[in-house]
Amino acid sequence: YGAGADDHGSTLVTRGAGPILRKGTGGRSSVSGIIATVFGATGFLGRYLVQQLAKMGTQVLVPFQGCEDSTRHLKLMGDLGVPMKYNPRDEDSVKAVMAKANVVINLIGREFETRNYSFGEVNHAM
Template sequence: YGAGADDHRSTLVTRGAGPILCKGTGGRSSVSGIIAAVFGATGFLGRYLVQQLAKMGTQVLVPFRGCEDSTRHLKLMGDLGQVVPMKYNPTDEDSFKAVMAKANVVINLIGREFGTRNYSFEEVNHGMAQQLAMVSIALKVSFSCTLFFIVHVEFL
C-alpha cells in the first residue's frame, strides 16, 4: 500500500527450480512464498522476528517443545494459518527433519545463559545449534545461526 510497499518484500533466494510464488502487495495478508522455521521463537527475540516475517508475508513454522499454550501469543502476529506451531523433541534428529522438510529457511534462536535441569549449557548452545546446522546442510535448507554460536565455536 502506498509508498514504501516494496520494503516488506523479501529478496531471499530459496531452493527449488522455479521462482517463488508472490501474491499481494507485500503486507501482512500477502504471500511471499517463503516458509521459515524459527527454532527458539518463543523466546525474547523470537517474538519480534516472527512478527517481522509475518509482516512480509512469510509462512512461519514455530517449533516448540513445551505445552501448546507457549506459542499462542505468536499466532496473533500473522493471518490465519500463517504462523504454524509444530511440536518437536530437541533430542530427536527425526523431529528436526520433520520440521525442516517443510521449510525453505531455518533460523536458530535457541539459547540459554545457564544450564537447566533437562539440558546443560553446552548442550543447548552448542549441541542443538550444531545438530540444526548438520540437518539443514543434509536437507539443503538455507540456515541462519545466531552470533553467539559462531563466537562460542571459535573459542573452543
C-alpha cells in the same frame, strides 16, 4: 476483456515449472513464497522476528516443545504462522520440522545450564 488483456489485477504468478505462488505488496495475508522455520520463536527476540517475517509475507513454522499454550501469543501476529510440536533431543523430529522450510533460523541459546538441558545440548547439539 479480450485476448492478451493484462488488466485483470491477478496476483497469481508462475515461474517456470515451479508452484503457483500468491504474491502481494506485504502485510497481513500477503505471501512471499518464503517458508521459514524459527527455532526459539516463542522467546523474547523470536516473537519480534516472527512478527516481522509475517509482515513480509513469510510463512513461519514455529517449532515448540511443551504445552500448546506456549505459542498462543504468536497466533495474534498473523495467519501465516504454523506451530509445530517437536522434541529437540530427537533428530528425526528436528528434521521433520525443517523439512518444508527453505530458511532456518536458530534463536535457541543459553548462557547457563538448566535442570533439563546442559550448556552443550542447547548451544551445540541443537
